[in-house]
Amino acid sequence: MSKPQCRIRVVRLPPFFLAPSCQLLVAGTLSFFPRYCLKFSVSGFLGLLSLFLDRSKHTNSMTRFATLSLFLALLAPLGVLAQDGGISGTTTSAAAAGYSCDSSKCKLPDCNCASTSPPGGLNPSDVPQFIVFTADDAIQSYTLDSVNQFLAQRKNPNGCAPKMTYFTSLNYTNYTLVTDWFVKGNEIADHTMTHVGSPPAEEINGNLIALNALAGIPLSSIKGFRAPFLNYSRETLQILHDSQFTYDSSAVSSIPVGDPGTDAYWPYTLDNGMANNCLSVPNTCKGEPKLPGFWEIPMYAFFDNAGVAGPHLMDPWLDTANGANKVNDSATLEYMQKTFTAHYNGNRQPIGLYTHPIHLSTTYPGVNVANSTINMINAFLDWAQQQQNVWIVSNEQLLEWVRNPVPVSQLDQVSALKCTTPQVDKSMKICNGIPENEEGLLSHCAFSDFPFYTCYGCPSVEPTPNNPNPAQQVPDGEQARFRLPTNCSTAFWDPVKGQCICSSTTCSFTDNSRTIGPNGANLTGGGTGGAFASAGATPTYVPFNNNGASSLPLGVVPALVLGCIGAFLGSFGIIARL
DSSP states (O other): OOOOEEEEOSOOOOTTSSOHHHHHHHHHHHTTOTTOOEEOOHHHHHHHHHHHHHHTTTSOHHHHHHHHHHHHHHHHHHHHHSEEEEOOSOOOOHHHHOOOOOTTTSOTTTOOOOOSSOGGGOOGGGSOEEEEEEEESOOOHHHHHHHHHHHTTOBOTTSOOOOOEEEEOOTTOOHHHHHHHHHTTOEEEEOOSSOOSSOOHHHHHHHHHHHHHHHOOOGGGOOEEOOGGGOOOHHHHHHHHHTTOSEEOOOEEOSOTTSTTOOOOOOEEETTOOOSSTTTSTTOBTTBSOEEEEEEOOEEOEEOTTGGGSEEOSSGGGSOOTTOSSOOHHHHHHHHHHHHHHHHTTTOOOEEEEEOGGGGOSSSTTOOOOHHHHHHHHHHHHHHHTSTTEEEEOHHHHHHHHHSOOOGGGGGGOGGGSOEEEOOOTTOOOOSSOHHHHTTOOEEEOOSSSOEEESSOOBSSOOBTTBSSOOBOOOTTOOOOOOOOTTSOGGGEETTTTEESSOTTTOOEEEOOOOOOSTTTTOSOBOOOOOOOSSSOOOOOOOOOOTTOOSSOTTHHHHHHHHHHHHHHHHHHHHHHO
């Protein structure tokens, strides 16, 4: 059977990946490959490098050095851009899984067997259909705008705006936007510090420390993890368990729900080992690893007309469908609806939209996304929300329901599905993740490769896996800012004064959710109200831009324009010389 494939499908250049002189060349050159699926591996990179060395051996050392620098600048992003999330076939089988679990002993809320049946013994008709929305990688204003063009105008059946999970890598991330997104009610999860597969403990735990120190995310709120490139090992799972994470979401459900051998399990604990990815991750499954109370939330694939041979996982709208040689939005919409219907009419296992938001950004230079693709995704969500009891949720919300499942008639009891707003006076000046409160209070950390903003004081050096929480760099005439304590919520903590603006009895949140039901009332959500077409304007929404927190350094846009021209001319010369 085939293992998950590492694919590049659309170029996504982090804004501060390279010094500006190299950045403009990279952006210009790579812009020639929109929607093109490049295969990338270490061996391939070394092969190209050896070819370069062979061709340049007769040139002088200065020329070789300059050319090698350009070559590495052009190829370096590919190591980051290798598209995690593509699969080309099944990743498990019943024989490889060797899974056994006694449901009489493994009971909710802290233990759950891998099963295609709904948790708690509920009838599928009494179960909500969850659409899990996640995003991976750096958080910048343009990535949040990308997410918002699909979620900002939507409502779940209880009137709450959908929440999502952002698996955050800290390279190229604007920390203050992490704070803002979290305070809005979204889940922030771990994706390593520097986006490496099979990550060591310092990559995983360093990310925890930096998210807490520089974005004010409580350690207790960072519950989930996704491995970059979906590349994890048994050791990765052990690290997560030892570090007291609640769940991983890196394993793949690669067999359609209608197949008798489907691996589309509801989230389950690893008390009895893994049941997914048994053909692709060594030393897992057949009862291993045993990690009591630690959850796996599988990633559920879509399938085109080829069935099990036509899976689509992350960013499926970038894939070709049904063996075609180019992307067809109508074909993508068709198989997404078909897969959703199979889930909805079956055991209602969750289905997911797993995104890399940069691919769908309309505000990042060099990314050319078609309006028809954006409209198609919105049309899918509009159509799905017309069905009863469909909810767009984060992994955290899904897992809270799975641990304590109730029928749709009792969803009012599920606090995780409610929408609460922290009650903070809008006139108060406090750096707390609410844009109107924190305006003018952000620290600008002007590192040359990736500057960022934060409420919690700039570090003296850039955070790294070995030093995720450097000492603060305190400007003259100011004092060091205070990090979030364990006994105050992010929205109520004043990092400048070092105090919680309320006590445990006076801090308050307003519940904005509406009653669900009875008698069929409020069983559907609300979408953009638009129809899918191959052209036309995309829905409008308020951009998620923090006041004063620019995501691109000054000069990048004109540099990119000049870079495209230079790279266009230079690339032909390089290709000709090779």
